[in-house]
Amino acid sequence: MSKTIKTAILGASGYTGADAMRLALRHPHLEIVALTANTHAGKPVGDVFEHLRGLDLPDLVTLDDVDWTAVDLVICALPHGTTQATTKAIRATNPDCVVVDMSADFRLRDVDTYAQWYGIPHGAPELQGEAAYGLSEHNRDGIAGAKIVACPGCFPTAALTALIPPLANGHVQPDDIIIDAKTGMSGAGRGLKQGMLFSEAGEGTSPYGIGHHRHMPEIEQELSKASGQAITVGFTPHLVPMARGELLTCHVRLADNVSIDDVRTGLVERYADEPFVLVLEEGQIPKTQNVRGSNMVHIGVFKDRLAGRAIIIAALDNLVKGSAGQALQNVNIAFGFEETLGLEQIALFP
Numbered sequence: 393m394s395k396t397i398k399t400a401i402l403g404a405s406g407y408t409g410a411d412a413m414r415l416a417l418r419h420p421h422l423e424i425v426a427l428t429a430n431t432h433a434g435k436p437v438g439d440v441f442e443h444l445r446g447l448d449l450p451d452l453v454t455l456d457d458v459d460w461t462a463v464d465l466v467i468c469a470l471p472h473g474t475t476q477a478t479t480k481a482i483r484a485t486n487p488d489c490v491v492v493d494m495s496a497d498f499r500l501r502d503v504d505t506y507a508q509w510y511g512i513p514h515g516a517p518e519l520q521g522e523a524a525y526g527l528s529e530h531n532r533d534g535i536a537g538a539k540i541v542a543c544p545g546c547f548p549t550a551a552l553t554a555l556i557p558p559l560a561n562g563h564v565q566p567d568d569i570i571i572d573a574k575t576g577m578s579g580a581g582r583g584l585k586q587g588m589l590f591s592e593a594g595e596g597t598s599p600y601g602i603g604h605h606r607h608m609p610e611i612e613q614e615l616s617k618a619s620g621q622a623i624t625v626g627f628t629p630h631l632v633p634m635a636r637g638e639l640l641t642c643h644v645r646l647a648d649n650v651s652i653d654d655v656r657t658g659l660v661e662r663y664a665d666e667p668f669v670l671v672l673e674e675g676q677i678p679k680t681q682n683v684r685g686s687n688m689v690h691i692g693v694f695k696d697r698l699a700g701r702a703i704i705i706a707a708l709d710n711l712v713k714g715s716a717g718q719a720l721q722n723v724n725i726a727f728g729f730e731e732t733l734g735l736e737q738i739a740l741f742p
């Protein structure tokens with residue numbers, strides 16, 4: 393397809409918006425026609441992001457300034473709680489527009505579960521049923537026809553990529569899954585927060601959301617769907633002093649008569665043809681520095697010293713496969729482009 397897709401990026405003065413611009417600029421079929429911000433509206437992008445100076449980009453405007461009838465695609469990088477009303481407004485004026493959303497606003501299929509975990513009522517329950525969950529490798533058919541794509545959270549992308557195949561294969565027990573997660577600080581967004589100051593976060597590692605992080609219901613929803621049984625998980629994220637990257641160490645119990653090799657082989661077979669998932673060989677260790685800037689997920693499978701247990705580790709870049717990269721991958725699926733277009737970057741190392 394050689395069509396030019398007129399694209400608006402909402403929340404373009406934030407971190408995921410910045411990576412969405414970086415990637416969309418090099419996509420052969422996307423033309424960026426509108427960029428929005430809130431407090432930064434009215435500024436040229438180069439004033440907000442110095443690394444994007446000198447590029448051909450429109451100035452930042454408010455959401456109210458965008459003519460939704462003039463866009464084919466909206467890539468949405470707004471905070472959760474703001475996207476439902478915006479999507480409603482877009483749909484009311486341009487029902488054909490495709491909204492690829494990076495926020496959590498359409499990820500949870502049950503609107504009451506959304507209200508419970510996000511502390512606010514769902515602002516567009518009538519649209520929730522239309523949203524396709526945007527875990528690219530596992531929902532291509534749903535994404536292909538969708539007008540609303542709810543991209544997974546960064547932690548759920550890593551957890552689901554690592555755990556769906558072993559659960560779907562019956563290789564691990566459904567009731568004993570503990571996910572220990574590390575994240576870089578860009579996961580918290582670009583807004584100023586005291587806990588994100590270098591002097592307070594730069595020299596230590598801090599667990600947070602202990603026992604109640606909002607990515608748990610999302611991970612459970614998708615693991616349950618993929619494996620056809622109710623799955624619950626323990627999940628504890630930790631903030632570590634790096635800009636980008638996420639590492640998830642998943643502790644699981646093997647099903648009866650299943651070996652570590654069975655688990656690894658199941659993952660290798662499931663992702664053999666996937667350009668953005670690499671299941672590492674025995675002994676190779678996933679590391680955030682090996683995926684930084686790329687759309688890759690690296691997965692490793694290890695035998696635990698504890699009998700009958702395995703450790704499955706996944707690494708990704710939260711701003712690429714964890715958000716803007718997967719969003720672009722979903723754009724490619726939704727519009728019928730080659731899935732790797734604009735996403736061929738190899739990791740930046742060191």
Ligand SMILES: NC(=O)C1=CN([C@@H]2O[C@H](COP(=O)(O)OP(=O)(O)OC[C@H]3O[C@@H](n4cnc5c(N)ncnc54)[C@H](OP(=O)(O)O)[C@@H]3O)[C@@H](O)[C@H]2O)C=CC1
Pocket residue numbers: 402403404405406407408409428429430431432433455468469470471472474494495496544545546578579580581582583710711714715
């Ligand atoms: N950071 C990450 O690793 C990931 C983030 N996400 C999700 O992506 C979304 C964006 O995250 P991120 O880029 O980190 O966030 P940032 O805080 O860096 O950016 C938020 C953007 O939204 C704009 N904005 C804030 N409030 C409003 C409002 N009320 N109306 C209109 N625009 C508003 C901001 O404008 P201004 O700067 O002018 O105030 C900015 O452009 C969030 O929903 C987040 O949960 C998903 C996966 C990973």
Ligand SMILES: CC(=O)N[C@@H](CCC(=O)OP(=O)(O)O)C(=O)O
Pocket residue numbers: 472494495496544545546547575576577578579580581601607629631
């Ligand atoms: C370091 C940090 O705060 N990370 C964020 C996760 C990243 C993210 O934005 O996920 P959502 O899209 O679901 O909001 C957090 O734990 O809430």
